[in-house]
Amino acid sequence: MKNVFFSHWQCSICGHTYQRDELRYLCPICSRKYRPGTPLPGVLEAVFDYDSIGLAARELISSEAGIQEFIDLFSAVESDFYPPLPVGLTPFYSAEGLSHENLWLKNDALNPSGSFKDRASILMVAEAKRLGIKEIVCASTGNAASSLAACAASAGFKAVIFAPASAPLAKLVQIKVYGAELHEVAGTYDDAFKAALDYSGSHDCLNRNTAYHPLTIEGKKTAGLEIFYQNGFMAPDWIVIPVGDGVILSAIHKAFVDLQRSGLCSTLPRLLAVQAQSSDAITRYWETGHYRNAPHPETIADSISVSTPSNAHMALSALRDSNGKAIRVSDLEIRQAQLDLARKTGVFAEPSSSATLAGLYKALENKWIDPSEQTVLLITGHGLKDIQAAAASL
Ligand SMILES: *Cc1c(COP(=O)(O)O)cnc(C)c1O
Ligand SMILES: [Zn+2]
Numbered sequence: 001m002k003n004v005f006f007s008h009w010q011c012s013i014c015g016h017t018y019q020r021d022e023l024r025y026l027c028p029i030c031s032r033k034y035r036p037g038t039p040l041p042g043v044l045e046a047v048f049d050y051d052s053i054g055l056a057a058r059e060l061i062s063s064e065a066g067i068q069e070f071i072d073l074f075s076a077v078e079s080d081f082y083p084p085l086p087v088g089l090t091p092f093y094s095a096e097g098l099s100h101e102n103l104w105l106k107n108d109a110l111n112p113s114g115s116f117k118d119r120a121s122i123l124m125v126a127e128a129k130r131l132g133i134k135e136i137v138c139a140s141t142g143n144a145a146s147s148l149a150a151c152a153a154s155a156g157f158k159a160v161i162f163a164p165a166s167a168p169l170a171k172l173v174q175i176k177v178y179g180a181e182l183h184e185v186a187g188t189y190d191d192a193f194k195a196a197l198d199y200s201g202s203h204d205c206l207n208r209n210t211a212y213h214p215l216t217i218e219g220k221k222t223a224g225l226e227i228f229y230q231n232g233f234m235a236p237d238w239i240v241i242p243v244g245d246g247v248i249l250s251a252i253h254k255a256f257v258d259l260q261r262s263g264l265c266s267t268l269p270r271l272l273a274v275q276a277q278s279s280d281a282i283t284r285y286w287e288t289g290h291y292r293n294a295p296h297p298e299t300i301a302d303s304i305s306v307s308t309p310s311n312a313h314m315a316l317s318a319l320r321d322s323n324g325k326a327i328r329v330s331d332l333e334i335r336q337a338q339l340d341l342a343r344k345t346g347v348f349a350e351p352s353s354s355a356t357l358a359g360l361y362k363a364l365e366n367k368w369i370d371p372s373e374q375t376v377l378l379i380t381g382h383g384l385k386d387i388q389a390a391a392a393s394l
Pocket of ligand 2: 011014
């Protein structure tokens with residue numbers, strides 16, 4: 001079995017360190033005061049043996065080994081535990097003509113279940129396999145659930161899902177087609193989050209709630225590593241990211257931090273966080289430095305509709321460290337961007353994902369982004385996951 005360079009966990013708030021098998025979820029010190037309805041305190045960060053990664057990576061690069069071997073160097077779980085379903089290695093290519101000449105797309109809608117979430121789910125299933133646990137529970141607005149259902153099916157494991165009954169039909173159908181146990185929650189995503197915590201508190205299973213299990217961040221990190229590799233071992237100037245709980249944002253940042261610590265990359269890409277107007281807790285946090293829940297998230301961008309972003313604290317650090325920015329977009333702007341993206345590039349993205357283009361338009365207008373700067377739009381979810389939303393725009 002190939003070794004991993006994963007060394008230990010470190011709390012993102014108090015800095016306390018923990019061994020790999022000492023715990024699974026939040027920092028036990030910082031999370032003592034946790035109550036549902038607030039961002040998670042003490043989310044853990046995986047620390048690696050960066051010197052060894054740097055050495056191994058240089059050898060790989062000079063031997064012209066493939067991208068998968070490069071990505072595997074940064075994995076927190078041995079590759080032998082991954083189920084057979086191929087995830088990631090999605091296309092990265094120039095889409096000049098959409099908004100400005102130096103625009104690139106990273107199309108993660110092409111993952112097996114149709115969303116970016118497969119990156120986190122596959123790693124969580126690998127971790128469950130390593131620990132000998134055959135049941136995984138998760139709260140979701142829809143995509144994390146359909147993704148976990150697919151990845152668990154690939155390993156023959158049971159997935160238990162808590163999702164709002166109001167989630168788009170295709171996502172709910174996906175969950176059941178993949179054979180997962182679906183508990184439809186009458187309330188919001190935030191209610192589902194709590195229900196999944198209650199469930200894992202009383203069952204022998206692994207909890208995949210986003211940010212609550214720190215490997216969700218490690219799984220999502222692979223997209224940043226791929227962008228670096230596919231871009232000829234260079235960080236782009238900007239990466240535009242749709243933000244709900246703030247895990248994708250933190251994870252893309254973590255990818256470049258890991259690359260930097262390994263001596264492979266000298267610059268960090270600036271991150272543009274895009275949020276729906278009514279679901280803007282992280283944007284407000286970045287603007288004011290004070291955290292407050294988004295009181296009434298209500299948007300067609302269901303995958304980024306959240307009152308209490310679980311990873312708000314780490315997301316704010318990622319924005320500050322990367323010299324990034326955050327912006328709100330309206331549902332009308334999202335609808336227009338969805339059609340623009342589809343009609344100018346042939347990529348049909350779900351509303352949450354189309355929000356990135358709406359945010360990019362504004363950032364160009366505000367002169368936050370210069371048209372000469374290399375900018376990557378992260379396409380996170382497939383348009384066919386919510387055809388009702390698209391149909392309503394036509
Ligand atoms: C989950 C999701 C997001 C937001 O990711 P967070 O980590 O919650 O910020 C964006 N787009 C799509 C399609 C998603 O499924
Ligand atoms: Zn702590």
